[in-house]
Amino acid sequence: MRRTTARPGSLPAGPAPADGTAQGPFAESPAQPEQAVPADSAGTAPAGSAAPMGQALRTEFPFELPRGYVDDSGTVHRHGVMRLATARDELIPLRDVRVQENPAYLSVVLLGRVITRLGTLPMVHDGVVENMFASDLAFLQDFYRQVNAEGHTRAGVTCPHCEQPFEVELGGSRLGES
Helix, strand or coil, rough: CCCCCCCCCCCCCCCCCCCCCCCCCCCCCCCCHHHHHHCCCCCCCCCCCCCCCCCCCCCEEEEEEEEEECCCCCCEEEEEEEECCCCCHHHHHHCHHHHCCHHHHHHHHHHHHHHECCCCCCCCCCHHHHHHHHHHHHHHHHHHHHHHHHHCCCEEECCCCCCEEEEEEEEEEEECCC
8 A cells, every 4th residue: 555645643653674564553464466366357356255375365456437537637547446444444534524524425535545546646535536426436435345345245146037046236335334
């Protein structure tokens, strides 16, 4: 995960050890190779899949926005990366005054924390997310659920007409409500 500035309320990580690994209760693991868990064409890990023993957990997932974020200079940014959310990512926005006044703002603040890259933008934050088109916001909310659900929202069913098995998405809760 790369950030250009510290976010408000973040704890200092302290000096990093010589081997480059983070320490402390809120230390985040370094980005892992994306080939650790096979991905489907959307770049998401298959439902219910877990990294086999000895392989690293996949923590970052590429995406492409349906319309794209248009910055102040008119450049359209469509390709980005979202990382897995931590408990801290879901708790910190609850202290935000904007979220306390309007709970619908939770998804904007949360997505601003977990999107690590978007096009050539130097940094992604909640201000970027709140200026996205509604269709892109809806896409990112669904993508967040897929990335963080670990397959808990899919169920295997059988078609009553042709008797072929397939999976359905059960929906789940709103973004940020685990």
